[in-house]
Amino acid sequence: MKFRWWAVKAGQQVASDIGDSAHFLSLDVGLESAWSAISDHVRDDFGRLDILVNNAGITGFMSHPGPFDPEHFNLDSWHAVHRVNLDGVALGCKYAIGLMKHSPAASIVNISSRSGMVGIPAAAAYASSKAAVRNHTKSVALYCAEKGYPIRCNSIHPGAILTPIWEAMLGDGEARQQAIAAIAADIPLQHMGTPQDVAFAALYLASDESNYVTGTELTIDGGILAGSAARPPTSNEE
Template sequence: MPRMKDKVTLVTGAARGIGAAIARAYVDEGATVWLTDLDEDAGRRLAQSIGPAARFQRLDVRSEAAWEAVMAAILAAHGRLDVLVNNAGITGLEAGHVAHDPEHAALEDWRAVHETNLDGVFLGCKHAIRAMRPAGAGAIVNMSSRSGMVGIPAAAAYASSKAAIRNHTKTVALYCAGQGLAIRCNSIHPAAVLTPMWEPMLGEGPERDARMAAIVADTPLRRFGAPQEVAAIAVLLGSDEAAYVTGSEITIDGGILAGAAGTPRPVEE
């Protein structure tokens, strides 16, 4: 039996990258998926390519009114929401912005990153709990990052927002349990997963190749991760197989956080 048979799910930031991979995986496992994003063209194309179990609706995760409208549409169509994946996020470096270091980051840039990454997750959790409360059960999966577990000097706003997501996930998990609700909330922490989000940081040409080689060299498994590998964990956390998992965090980083950048490598004979 498909692992997510008949589940009604919502994935934010689903037009590309990890969000798109999760949407495809959920449909493959029997779910109905509402894909949301600000990129309407890409979102609609993806929904059409996935098939009738997927539909697209524009969602600005920073807007509470937009969240209310999406949840109302889902409840009108299905009567319930079973799984929410809060995946939408930005680094703040997408449009060629300078690095967000703690000394020079502009307040407006700091706020813009937190508004999408953190406010969006807060609003998603808030309205998902309300949508799931009548059934008393559900699953919320929040996309954090390895950057939410360590300091990132050149991306201070991004790291701060992802660290806050990590903590808010645990707060939501405890709140729901305290309310007597079987609504689980867990976070996923990817690192070195090759998605379009990396493009502004990798550059082009030889510079890109050198940066990719450096990242791979510092990753114990000696490769980038794939969005599908993150999606597999999102399937687990959204399925009934994880019924006893809440307030937890799963790191998908090829072993980076298992040691340090200077972890000895095997001696070549």
């Protein structure tokens, strides 16, 4: 798997800003041997793991030829998307449980998507993988509770967040602004979200403030999934 240079550079910079206590390592999330190596590294250097955020994800749009709809999708693309989005989460949870079960309190936060809550015909593999993340989160939460492990597991479902994936699709210049305006018009809060909006949600679910929250999902979408935006016409529209 080719790691995006900007992600590696950003991770290295964050670790540098934090100082010697922070470690940055690149990880192919779909490769079990990579997770095993990371697990050994965490155990040897820190002794335990308290928080895991499974955040790696791809749409498949930039790395594989389309189309991506349910009738015409390419199986290689389907497998590639699920390898990162679903296998990566499942493996992350698997190895985190082993590291976390002896901790005083631990939290797994899985980044799913609005697409994991509804169907997306033009991105069937992405929607499928993110829906599976939502359900696997609940399985992990119940498993840990049944075992008596001090591990909570929840999912976050962002929608229309200005991440690099969205930036690549929006383009540049006036066309970009027009695309953002068109997207915002369909959002009840009338603007796209930022990565910080998702980070705050992850921080809450990772913290002790959410110690009675497990097996649930938190939607960060400006109100898109709250319901229909239909409204009676105003007098000027009649």
